[in-house]
Each structure stands twice: as C-alpha cells, then as structure tokens.
Amino acid sequence: MQASAIVVIGNQFAGTTLSEFAHQQRPGQQGLSGGCVEILGRSVLELTVNRLREADIRAIAVIAEAGSVPFWPPRDLEMIAVERSLDCWPRAIHKLKEYAWQGVEDVIVMELGPYVECDFAETLRVHHSRQTAATQLQHNQQPLDVWIASARALSASLLDSSALFGIEKILGTPAPFVVKGYVNRLADARDLRQLVVDAFLGHCAIRPRGREVRPGIWMDDGARPHRSARILAPAYVGHAVKLEPASVVARFSNIERNSRVGAGTVVETASVLPHTALGKGLDVSQAVVHGNRFADLARSLVLTVDDPNLIRDTVPRPWRAPKPQREVSEPLDTRNQPFELEGSLQGEL
Amino acid sequence: MTSNGDVIVKRLPERVGQQQVLEFVRELEPVLKNDHPCLVFDFSEVSHLDSAGIEMLLQCMEEAMKRNGDLKLASVPPPIASLLKLTRVDCLFEIFDNPSDAVTSYHRFPVYALQQNGGATHLTVGAVTGLSGPAARKSPED
Numbered sequence: 041m042q043a044s045a046i047v048v049i050g051n052q053f054a055g056t057t058l059s060e061f062a063h064q065q066r067p068g069q070q071g072l073s074g075g076c077v078e079i080l081g082r083s084v085l086e087l088t089v090n091r092l093r094e095a096d097i098r099a100i101a102v103i104a105e106a107g108s109v110p111f112w113p114p115r116d117l118e119m120i121a122v123e124r125s126l127d128c129w130p131r132a133i134h135k136l137k138e139y140a141w142q143g144v145e146d147v148i149v150m151e152l153g154p155y156v157e158c159d160f161a162e163t164l165r166v167h168h169s170r171q172t173a174a175t176q177l178q179h180n181q182q183p184l185d186v187w188i189a190s191a192r193a194l195s196a197s198l199l200d201s202s203a204l205f206g207i208e209k210i211l212g213t214p215a216p217f218v219v220k221g222y223v224n225r226l227a228d229a230r231d232l233r234q235l236v237v238d239a240f241l242g243h244c245a246i247r248p249r250g251r252e253v254r255p256g257i258w259m260d261d262g263a264r265p266h267r268s269a270r271i272l273a274p275a276y277v278g279h280a281v282k283l284e285p286a287s288v289v290a291r292f293s294n295i296e297r298n299s300r301v302g303a304g305t306v307v308e309t310a311s312v313l314p315h316t317a318l319g320k321g322l323d324v325s326q327a328v329v330h331g332n333r334f335a336d337l338a339r340s341l342v343l344t345v346d347d348p349n350l351i352r353d354t355v356p357r358p359w360r361a362p363k364p365q366r367e368v369s370e371p372l373d374t375r376n377q378p379f380e381l382e383g384s385l386q387g388e389l
Numbered sequence: 390m391t392s393n394g395d396v397i398v399k400r401l402p403e404r405v406g407q408q409q410v411l412e413f414v415r416e417l418e419p420v421l422k423n424d425h426p427c428l429v430f431d432f433s434e435v436s437h438l439d440s441a442g443i444e445m446l447l448q449c450m451e452e453a454m455k456r457n458g459d460l461k462l463a464s465v466p467p468p469i470a471s472l473l474k475l476t477r478v479d480c481l482f483e484i485f486d487n488p489s490d491a492v493t494s495y496h497r498f499p500v501y502a503l504q505q506n507g508g509a510t511h512l513t514v515g516a517v518t519g520l521s522g523p524a525a526r527k528s529p530e531d
Binding site for chain 1: 437439440467468470471472474475476477
C-alpha cells in the first residue's frame with residue numbers, strides 16, 4: 041500500500057485569545073499558525089510528521105505561506121511555499137493531482153493546526169477495507185481537518201474540477217473515522233496551555249526535548265539557568281533559554297527556545313513561546329507570552345505590550361540605516377555649560 | 390482634576406507613558422505636598438500604560454504615604470489591570486470599580502478592620518493587604 045501525505049499549515053490558530061497571535065507581524069516571519077507552535081521544544085508539525093513516518097509514509101509535502109514557518113523544517117520534507125495563505129488549498133489540490141498521476145494509492149490530507157494523535161497505519165487499513173473514496177477523521181462527533189483520499193478514485197473528479205473548489209467539494213461526503221487517541225484542537229491559548237499540562241502529566245505522547253535533569257524538570261541544550269534561579273517541577277526550559285538571577289519557573293510552565301526570563305520574574309502555569317524576553321520582576325501566571333503579545337487567560341484578553349522593559353520580541357531586527365540628524369539653524373555653544381543628566385522617571389521595574 | 394471634599398480625583402490621560410508622566414507629575418505636585426493627600430486616580434480613559442507610568446504610580450503613592458495620605462485607583466480597564474498584575478503593582482493599591490466608591494472609602498472609618506468575634510479582636514485580611522470590597526471585610530474565620 042503506497043501512501044503519501046499533504047500537510048497544509050493554515051491560519052487555524054483562531055479563537056478567543058490567540059486569533060490575534062495568529063496574525064501578528066514579526067520580523068522574519070508572518071504569523072503563528074497552530075502547526076508552527078512549539079510545545080516543549082517540538083513543533084506540532086514535527087510531531088505530526090513523526091507520526092506519519094511511524095505509519096511508513098515517506099513522501100510528505102508541507103504547504104505553507106512563505107515565511108510563516110519560524111523554524112528550520114526537516115530536510116526530507118517537500119516544503120512548498122505559497123504567496124498568500126489563501127493559495128494553500130489550491131496548491132494542496134494541485135499536489136493531490138500530482139500524487140494521483142504518480143500512481144499513489146492513498147493520500148492523507150490534513151490542515152494543521154489541531155494536534156492529533158492517531159495511528160495513521162490503522163486509519164489507512166480501515167479506509168482500504170471500506171473501499172470508499174475518502175475518509176475523514178472525527179473526534180467527539182466533530183470532524184477534524186484530516187482526510188484520507190483514494191487518489192485513483194478521485195483522479196477523474198480532480199481532472200474536471202477547478203483548483204478553486206475547496207477540498208470538501210472534491211472529496212464529496214467522506215466516511216467518518218473516529219479517532220481514539222488524544223486530540224487537541226489548538227484553537228486558542230487555553231488549548232495550548234491544556235496541551236502543555238497534558239504533556240507534563242503524560243496524558244498525551246508529547247515528551248519534552250532535552251534531558252530530565254531532575255524529576256519533572258527538563259532542560260534542553262544550551263539552557264542557561266542562573267544558580268539562584270529556581271525551577272519547580274514539572275517545568276521545561278528550552279534551547280538557549282536564559283534564566284536570570286532569582287527568577288522562578290514554577291509548575292506546569294514551559295519556556296521555549298531562545299527566550300529569556302528577567303531577574304526576579306516568576307513564571308507560573310504559563311507558556312513563554314520562542315524568542316520572547318520577559319523583563320525584570322514580573323509575575324507571569326496563567327498566561328501565554330509570545331514576543332510582545334501577552335495572553336492573560338484569567339481575564340481572557342490579549343495585550344500588546346510596547347514597552348521593551350516589560351516583554352519584548354528577541355527575533356533579531358533587520359538592520360536599518362540610521363536616520364539623518366536634524367539640521368540646527370544656529371549651532372549652540374555648549375562648551376561652558378555643565379553636563380546634566382536628564383531627569384527621567386523611567387527605570388527598570 | 391476634581392475635588393470631592395478633601396479627596397482629589399484625577400482622571401488619567403489615554404496614554405500614560407514617558408511623555409505624559411512628567412507633565413502629570415508637575416500638575417500633581419502641589420497636591421502631593423499637602424498634608425494627608427487623599428488621591429484617586431481614575432483610569433477610565435487609559436488605554437496605554439508603560440513602565441514609566443507604573444513608576445509614576447509608585448512614586449505618587451510613596452509621596453502620598455509619606456504625608457499620611459493614600460492613593461487609590463478606580464475604573465481600571467481589564468487590559469490595564471492585567472498589566473498591573475503582570476508588574477505585581479496591583480497588590481499595592483486599593484482598586485475600586487468607580488471613582489465614587491474610591492472617594493467613599495476615604496470617608497468611611499475602617500470599622501471593618503477591627504471586628505469583635507468571641508471577645509477576640511481580629512485584624513481583617515483587607516486591612517493588611519489593601520484589598521477592598523465585601524470579601525476583604527470578612528475575618529479569616531468567616
């Protein structure tokens with residue numbers, strides 16, 4: 041049985057609080073979709089690809105908007121970049137046609153991001169035994185954006201159809217397949233926190249990257265906790281994360297790669313996503329922080345914090361030429377004036 | 390700035406940042422130099438607050454308390470409340486739903502702070518931590 045997979049990374053990370061996360065503009069990347077979100081050192085895309093590989097699916101095409109994948113994808117994936125997120129599905133249908141012409145029997149088509157733990161080998165077997173054109177995965181009586189399509193059965197309709205049609209039109213009415221494994225729809229920040237907690241509790245198959253330095257405390261390569269920093273289990277400190285003096289990373293918190301926790305700051309039951317710097321003396325609890333975006337789960341709101349003393353993005357800014365200095369009509373003679381420090385109320389908190 | 394008896398209610402501008410703070414403090418300076426300055430900052434129009442603004446709040450509170458006065462906050466929008474919590478400043482201030490409640494709190498003798506219960510006198514949680522409202526008036530035994 042020859043099978044391939046098409047993974048579409050769409051802007052599915054929508055919901056009460058993280059919808060704004062999905063569309064934020066960061067230098068070097070255009071947004072954060074559920075498929076690109078990193079949990080305990082691994083992206084949902086990486087976890088999904090690993091699961092597909094376990095089902096012996098080798099040819100995997102990943103379709104994403106150009107610049108929307110904020111990490112280096114595995115080499116053996118066929119990465120297809122499109123100009124706009126709207127072009128993702130037409131490109132996926134085009135790829136489906138390609139697989140059909142190449143004689144691939146079954147194609148798994150999915151959109152990230154929900155995180156789905158499914159035995160794809162078993163799903164393929166069930167799909168074959170039913171001899172239907174398409175099967176769609178379901179969880180809790182709700183359909184998931186995961187289909188298995190028999191490429192040969194679809195080829196005729198595919199050749200006739202325009203790429204502007206949605207995948208649902210092409211696949212018709214698929215037969216449902218109920219997923220028994222763990223599913224998290226990653227629709228909002230609460231879902232993300234739930235996934236982190238479930239991973240720590242072992243309710244899903246996600247295991248933190250790095251090594252368990254103490255029971256329940258995982259640390260990835262290059263993590264730099266200060267000797268006075270405290271980490272309370274279960275917690276995850278990602279690659280190249282810096283924990284400054286007297287900072288605290290408390291229960292069920294994850295600090296993802298290239299982030300920084302300022303001196304005296306407490307992170308408790310919170311997620312700090314990659315490339316985020318937290319200032320000094322903060323209390324980050326029941327929250328998800330990404331760049332300068334702060335999702336307060338207790339109040340169900342998302343803040344954009346402009347003050348870099350509080351939280352900020354650590355993605356390197358592109359170089360810009362300095363602004364030309366303003367021309368002064370009469371040059372001031374400051375030779376004999378005493379130097380004074382400008383009074384300022386702004387200081388480090 | 391409005392005066393309600395001996396309590397001064399000051400409405401903060403939409404943006405409380407580095408630029409606005411200097412002017413704001415200059416305006417407030419005479420009030421802060423009085424004896425027992427009782428201040429209420431009305432946050433109803435505030436949509437932006439940064440670390441300079443938070444520093445200003447702490448400075449005003451410090452100045453008021455030096456002269457046996459106090460500073461209370463009112464009508465704090467949820468995003469600003471979130472920011473105050475993030476910076477751990479929320480626990481330093483009494484925060485009220487509206488300015489009139491904040492003004493009333495100055496005029497009320499804090500009898501709830503001392504509560505007779507079975508012959509023993511208990512200091513309420515609100516009096517210690519600066520909490521307000523009915524929850525704060527309960528003694529630990531309630």
